[in-house]
Amino acid sequence: MTDRSYLGEFELMILLAVLHLGDEAYGVPISRELERHRDRDVSVGSVYAALERLEAKSLVTSTLGDPTPERGGKAKRYFRVTKEGLRQVSETRRILTRLWKQLPELKGEPS
Amino acid sequence: MTDRSYLGEFELMILLAVLHLGDEAYGVPISRELERHRDRDVSVGSVYAALERLEAKSLVTSTLGDPTPERGGKAKRYFRVTKEGLRQVSETRRILTRLWKQLPELKGEPS
DNA sequence: CATTAGTTCAATAATAGCGAAGAAATGGGA
DNA sequence: TCCCATTTCTTCGCTATTATTGAACTAATG
Known part of the structure; x- marks a missing residue:
């Protein structure tokens, strides 16, 4: 019963980003979404690494989409x-x- | 400016436990408090390790208390x-x- | 000196993070 | 038409930081 392993901060945010993005949840936008919320750079490499961990733990699945007819329209991996x-x-x-x-001392904004 | 390093899940919980315990925030009760919330074992070793990281990052301070007149009443390290x-x-x-x-889909309890 | 409460240590696994390389698509100019 | 520069997206290799455990150590009392 090792499944009590808690979500890391980053993994949690990734799951939330994937949920939020719905049908458009693939590497790049996930990464952008995260950057928007934490205010720091988020390298795509780290996002994919986390997604792979999450997939290994069966917390996400991925499917390869079709290529789209545009520049760089490589098939995307949707999560x-x-x-x-x-x-x-x-x-x-x-x-x-x-x-x-x-x-209680955290209820209001800290000064 | 590396101070954007996010709190890990565990570190966050430790900070919350320390805040909650106030004057009684030392290793053992912190550990017990954590166990109560996550439902899994929390070894004191991991708690101290995290506390040390947090102290290194100046997110907590520690002071050594006085010994107390009871069995094993060794001086405690308060955080x-x-x-x-x-x-x-x-x-x-x-x-x-x-x-x-x-x-919105998380607002209610998931079935 | 056995027992108790508490802290530290040593070693390992898991998570986070970055930069560069690789893959697959299109669009345009010779 | 054929390349190839460019674009978008994914994978790889490597390092740093966090999480975790179990056992050893310390200092107190009965």
């Missing part, structure tokens, strides 16, 4: 979050929310 | 979250909350 992936996102959210709730 | 530590907790919270808000 989807699995049921189990969704479960872990929810669980992490539940736990963190619970922990945060206990902290 | 406190620094201002910067608090800031990072808040920021992580802000980012994750924002990401979660975008996901």
